[in-house]
Amino acid sequence: MINRAHGGNAQFFLDTNALKLIDFSVNINPLGLPRKVKEIISENIDNLLCYPEPESAYLKKDLADFYNISHRNLLAGNGSIEFIHMVPRALKAKRALIITPTFSEYEFAVKANGARPVFVQSLESNNFKINISRIKKLIPGINLIFLCNPNNPTGMLVPPEEILALTGLCKRYGVVLLIDEVFIDFVESSEKLTLLGESIRNKSLLVLRSLTKFFALPGLRLGCLIGQRDLIGKLARFQYPWNVNALAQAAGREVLKDRDYMRNSKEFMFKERRYLFDNLKRIRGLKVYPPSANFILCNLKDADAGNARILAKKLIKHGIIIRNCDNFRGLNDKFFRVAIKSRKENVRLVSSLRKVLG
Amino acid sequence: MINRAHGGNAQFFLDTNALKLIDFSVNINPLGLPRKVKEIISENIDNLLCYPEPESAYLKKDLADFYNISHRNLLAGNGSIEFIHMVPRALKAKRALIITPTFSEYEFAVKANGARPVFVQSLESNNFKINISRIKKLIPGINLIFLCNPNNPTGMLVPPEEILALTGLCKRYGVVLLIDEVFIDFVESSEKLTLLGESIRNKSLLVLRSLTKFFALPGLRLGCLIGQRDLIGKLARFQYPWNVNALAQAAGREVLKDRDYMRNSKEFMFKERRYLFDNLKRIRGLKVYPPSANFILCNLKDADAGNARILAKKLIKHGIIIRNCDNFRGLNDKFFRVAIKSRKENVRLVSSLRKVLG
Numbered sequence: 084m085i086n087r088a089h090g091g092n093a094q095f096f097l098d099t100n101a102l103k104l105i106d107f108s109v110n111i112n113p114l115g116l117p118r119k120v121k122e123i124i125s126e127n128i129d130n131l132l133c134y135p136e137p138e139s140a141y142l143k144k145d146l147a148d149f150y151n152i153s154h155r156n157l158l159a160g161n162g163s164i165e166f167i168h169m170v171p172r173a174l175k176a177k178r179a180l181i182i183t184p185t186f187s188e189y190e191f192a193v194k195a196n197g198a199r200p201v202f203v204q205s206l207e208s209n210n211f212k213i214n215i216s217r218i219k220k221l222i223p224g225i226n227l228i229f230l231c232n233p234n235n236p237t238g239m240l241v242p243p244e245e246i247l248a249l250t251g252l253c254k255r256y257g258v259v260l261l262i263d264e265v266f267i268d269f270v271e272s273s274e275k276l277t278l279l280g281e282s283i284r285n286k287s288l289l290v291l292r293s294l295t296k297f298f299a300l301p302g303l304r305l306g307c308l309i310g311q312r313d314l315i316g317k318l319a320r321f322q323y324p325w326n327v328n329a330l331a332q333a334a335g336r337e338v339l340k341d342r343d344y345m346r347n348s349k350e351f352m353f354k355e356r357r358y359l360f361d362n363l364k365r366i367r368g369l370k371v372y373p374p375s376a377n378f379i380l381c382n383l384k385d386a387d388a389g390n391a392r393i394l395a396k397k398l399i400k401h402g403i404i405i406r407n408c409d410n411f412r413g414l415n416d417k418f419f420r421v422a423i424k425s426r427k428e429n430v431r432l433v434s435s436l437r438k439v440l441g
Numbered sequence: 442m443i444n445r446a447h448g449g450n451a452q453f454f455l456d457t458n459a460l461k462l463i464d465f466s467v468n469i470n471p472l473g474l475p476r477k478v479k480e481i482i483s484e485n486i487d488n489l490l491c492y493p494e495p496e497s498a499y500l501k502k503d504l505a506d507f508y509n510i511s512h513r514n515l516l517a518g519n520g521s522i523e524f525i526h527m528v529p530r531a532l533k534a535k536r537a538l539i540i541t542p543t544f545s546e547y548e549f550a551v552k553a554n555g556a557r558p559v560f561v562q563s564l565e566s567n568n569f570k571i572n573i574s575r576i577k578k579l580i581p582g583i584n585l586i587f588l589c590n591p592n593n594p595t596g597m598l599v600p601p602e603e604i605l606a607l608t609g610l611c612k613r614y615g616v617v618l619l620i621d622e623v624f625i626d627f628v629e630s631s632e633k634l635t636l637l638g639e640s641i642r643n644k645s646l647l648v649l650r651s652l653t654k655f656f657a658l659p660g661l662r663l664g665c666l667i668g669q670r671d672l673i674g675k676l677a678r679f680q681y682p683w684n685v686n687a688l689a690q691a692a693g694r695e696v697l698k699d700r701d702y703m704r705n706s707k708e709f710m711f712k713e714r715r716y717l718f719d720n721l722k723r724i725r726g727l728k729v730y731p732p733s734a735n736f737i738l739c740n741l742k743d744a745d746a747g748n749a750r751i752l753a754k755k756l757i758k759h760g761i762i763i764r765n766c767d768n769f770r771g772l773n774d775k776f777f778r779v780a781i782k783s784r785k786e787n788v789r790l791v792s793s794l795r796k797v798l799g
Contacts, residue, residue, distance in 0.1 A: 089682065091492040111490060121486050128479050131660035132469060134449040161519050161684065168681045172530070188682070195679055302489035302687030321553055323526045323546070324447065326519065328686050329660030 163306030183413035265293035266376035390416035495682035521664030541771035623651035624734035748774035
């Protein structure tokens, strides 16, 4: 039985009074809330007396404009996780392919819906590059593929041409490829890497997006699913009304206008990603995988420091929380993941890791 | 095809600038937000940077204390609607019994999960009293029963002894009886009418509760499901993590402390229910069904005023929105529902109805 624990629970299980902790276990934009969110939420508190718009019609319209698609190509959800659980159910998938190591909820979602997960392991020896030829071989026997791109926790990015090479086969066998792009906003040149534009005309593709990671609002819950309109129309019947709360709808509509926040966040992330990667690489005994989004996977394999669980315990004493990755299928107790945060926090992480591992 | 429209969408489809409208189509506590909610939400905006507690552990503990049960008897949901859709799926129901006229989402939920609804019609000629003997006959061929108590939109209340008379048969045939008590907090002596206490030891019963109707927070989304702990544990596997947003968790925990609000709301509702019922009854041509919660079903059957759709259009000109009930299975175009609101608003409703129907 895999442990269902995710990152980002620091505030619940730790005595945070003891020490000001920096939480590197959760992958959220370090710039914090976009400027107007606080105002918009305050303004909308009195409106909580009203039901949310039942199908997020206005938010969907704004999202569609933002992505330059039609609102019929899009569903809004109570976090992207809603769709991870809903798609296998709606498609009545019997066997779903999961490329490991990856976000563990795909497996839970598949099993909760009575389907069987079929795993394709990306190998550490190959820097976790995904095994396209193995996936192609398995396509005739499956209904659904989960592809996390960029992948959590490895950071691996599959180029669009490699994904498109799969979709012909998917179409032939009636397989849907769900591309989880919830971290793609943090990636350089993401507009060239996303399959969002392709998904609206390809019934074998669905693209999942999150608004709460890039806009730093995970407490509010807001994700969306994009695809060809008939497929989206079919999936809509598996949502319940009022699934997106009123404050998430209001904040979601607001953040889409904040182009400054988006540009600043991307620039900030590109710089800090480079900084943190370069500095983690220099730590003796640490193997660091090239990041593409807002987190970095590390491997203690050459270190004498024991495993990631022990490392995490030691780092807590330095006020730092990391994501021990031993509950990711396909990783072992040597792996951990860190979020990319502000320069000051990243410096603190590097120096603490040096002390603990040195 | 039944129209999926619900009440409470006034702010979305009407030009509310034209006139200050009073929305009697939505059944929310007229006292408005409990005292501290605004403060609690404002205080928690900065915490939106963190994920919500993934399984609402602290909220569940507070709810369990409030209901005097264990947290293992309870799940928290993104509105009670989450459970209406999840229970048929989790129980793999093939045939689900729905007692009409009632909340239309039961039917949508059953069908979305590939099950067949089996309808038992409560008759107008019997004042919509539910047909217990007919239900008993059908139990051997079904898996699940939806019983809305008090029933939306009829206001009919089934006494606990009649429900308990069904559970023996439910147990014998492995049927689960889901009692939707989302309006029971508005009912007089609700503590004697709820089956919440019974449900924790009876695997054939589940009780659904809402926090957002009585505490006037429908925009936030918060419901809970109560039952025997093994059954609840089984159902928990069909929820996705972080389903309840952080502000709903925080506000939910806060309102449970506000005993003054609860007492005032009940007293207010008892008085206004009596007032509105007595005064609606006196309107010529209107049949009014005895209310038990915070809404009243009315029937134009003896009126010359045409149907409820025409009535609704006329009332809009008086600044009043009612819930036309022609899309409730088992009702026709003569029925409409009104929420019980403040005295001033109720007076306005009565006088407008008199003018329009007189």
